[in-house]
Amino acid sequence: MTKLHTSVAALQLVEKGLVTVDEDVSRLLPSFAEKEILTGFGDDGAPSTRKRKNPITLRLLLTHSAGAGYDFMSGDLAKVSKLRGPPKNPGTIDDAFDLPLLYEPGEAYAYSSSIDRVGQVIEKLTGQKLEDYMRQNIWEPLGMENTTFFVDNHPEIKARRVPMAFRADPSQPVVENADRKTFTTGLKEAFGGQGLLSSIKDYIKILHSLLVDDEKLLKKETAAALFQPQLTPASKASLLEQMKNPEWAVGDWPLTNEYDWGLGGILVDGDKHPYRKRGALLWGGAANLTWFIDRTAGVCGTFGTQVMPPSDPQVRPIFKAFEEETYRRAGKL
Template identity: 30%
Template sequence: MQLNRKIALCIAATFCLPAILIAYELPTAAPEQVGLSAEKLQRAQAAMQKLVDDKRIAGGVIVVARRGKVVQFEACGMMDIEAKKPMKRDTIFRFYSMSKPITSVAVMILYEQGKIELDDPVSEYIPQFKGLKVVADPDAEEITEVEAKRQMTVRDLMRHTSGLTYGFFSNTAVDKLYRKSVQLGGSGVTLEEMAKNLAPIPLLYQPGTKWHYSVSTDVLGRVVEVASGQSLDKFFAERIFEPLGMADTAFYVPAGKIDRFATNYGPNPQGGLRPIDKPETTRYAKMPTFFSGGGGLVSTAGDYMRFCLMLLNKGEFGGKRLLKTETVEMMTKDQLPEQAYPIGTGGRAGVGFGLGFSVRVESSDAAPASRVGEYGWGGMASTHFWISPRDEIAVIVLTQHIPYSNRAERAVKPIIYEAISAGR
C-alpha cells in the first residue's frame, strides 16, 4: 500500500510536468505526443523507487526526453537520509566521469576552429610528452622501457588508446608509479603540473593498440587550456555552460547552493547505507586549482539534459549551435582501431568508443536492452546517461553511491525502451 502511494505521487508529478519544467526552460511534451507510453514511464519511476525502498540507493532523479522534448523528470527518495531532505529535481550531484563528454565537446569546439587537429601529437601542446617510453611487459613486476612506436595523439586521448592508465584500477608497476607521483586534485595541484608529472612515467601500452580507461581526459583538459589560452573552468563556462544555460554546472558548489548538494553514500556493513561525503564537510565546497575534465564536475539532471539535447540535436540547443552536425556524428561513431575493439566483455561486448563516449556497435545477449548506435557514459558515483539517435531519445539516471553500480540504469533501461514500443 505504501509503495502504491509513492507511485501515485510520482504519477501526479508526471502529469504536472509542463508546469514544473517551465522554471528549467526545457522543452516539454506529454509522452504520447512523442510516441511514448505514459504508463510504461511510470513503471520506470517505480523501479527507481524500489531501489530506494530496498535501501540500495538513497534517492535518485530520472529524466527522459524524446524528439527534443522532456517527457519525464522525476525525483524519488532522499538527497540526505540523516537530515531527512528529499531528493529534488534541482539537486546537485557529483558527476565524476560524466565530465568526460563535456571535455570532449570542448576539444571539438577548438577542432572546428582549427586550433586542434585530432592527429596532432599531444607533445605539440604539452612538450614534456615528446619521446614517451612504453613498458615492455605491462604485467611484469619490474619496469623495462622501450621506445614508443609512434607518438600519442589527441585522438588517442579522446578514445582512451593513449597508453595512459589511472593508477587505482590495477596494481601494475606503472599503476604504482601513478599512485606515487600523479595527483588528480589536491591543494595547489594544476593540470599543468599533473601533465608534467605524468610525462616521465612509461605508458602501459603502445599508443593506438589497446583501449584502456585512464587519465587521458584530464590530459585533454590541459590540451584545451593550451590551445584556447584559457583555464578549463573558464572555457567550459564561456563556451558550453553559458550558451546551453547550464547554470548549476561547475567544478565546485558555491555556498549559496550547498543546501542543494546531495550526500554521497556507500554500503553500510551492518546493512543499508552510510554517508561517505556530506555537504557540510565536502571538498566540493571550495573552488579547486585542479580542473578535472575527467571527473571534477558537479551538475544537475536538468543541466545535463540540456547538454544531451544538444548532442541529440546534432550540436544545437535553444537556438545556440556548439558543434556542426558532422562533428557530432563523428564523435558518436566508434573510433577504435580493430585491435582495440571492443572495450570489454559481458555487457561491454559489442561496445566501441567514439570521441568521448562509449558506442554500441553490435547487439549483445549480455545487454539485451541496449540499441545499436546508442552512446553515453557514466560516473563513479553511479550516475548514467545514454542517447539513442535511432530512437530519438536521451535518458539521464542519477543517484549518489560509491562504489559504482549501474543497477539504477539496468532497472529503468528496458522499461524505457518498452515505452517506445508501446507508444507506437
C-alpha cells in the same frame, strides 16, 4: 560524468581549426609526452620502461587508447604510485597522473586519465581555464546554471550539494559521509576527466542537444563523429576483452561483444542488444551515474546517485531498469 563535456569542448576546437583529431599533440602536453611505456619491474621492484614510438593524437586521447591508465584500475600502475610516494604538487593533473604509459598509443585500450590531458590541450589552445571555456561555450548556451568545477566559488550551488554516501558492505545500507575524500577533494585545477559538479536537470541538457542535433554545441558533421566507431582494430580487441567482465565499468553491459568507442563514450557497434540501437553512445561516472544517447531510437537519459564505490551491486540493476523504461515509454521496445 565530466568526460563528455571535455570531449565536446575539444571537438569545438577542431571546428575552429585550432587542432585536428589526428595531429600529434605532444607539443601541447610536455608532461604527458615524456612518459615512457612500462615494461615490467626489476628484481629490486623498480619499474622498467622504454621510450614511446607512436604519436599522441586527440583521437587517441578521446578514445582512451593513447597509452595512459588509472592506478586504481591497473595493479602495475598502483605499484608505481606506491613506489613514487606522496605527490609533490597535489591537486594538479601533472602530479595526479605522473605515471608511465601501459602500451604504445593506438595499440590497446585502457580507461584512463587521457581526457584530463584533453582538458590541458583545451587550455593551451584557448588560453582560458577549462571552467571558463566550458561556461562560455557549453553551459551558458544550454542554460546550465548549476554546473561548475569549483563549487566553493558558487555558494548558491554549494548550499544544495548532496553529501556523498558510501557502502562498505554490498549487503548493507549506504552511509553519508561529507568529510570523506572523493574525486573532487583537493583539486587545484579543473580536471577534464573528473570533478565536475552538476545536477541531473543540467546534465540532460547536453544529452538532449546532442540527441536532437540542434547545433548549439557542435555542427552536425562534427557531432556525428561522437557516434561513429573510432578505435583501431588492436584497441577494439583490447576493449572487447575488458567487456567480458561487465562489472569493470559503471552501467549495464550485456555480453554482446558489440562495442567500440566514439569520441565521447562507449559505442554500441552491432544489433544484438534488445533495445539499444547501433550507434548508441553511453557512459557513466564513478559515483554510480550513467547517461545514454540513442539517436536512432530518439531517446536520451541520465540517472544518478551519490554512492561509492563505483559499480555498486545494489545500484547496478537500477541502471538497466531505468534505461529500459525510458525506451519503453518512448515506444522503442
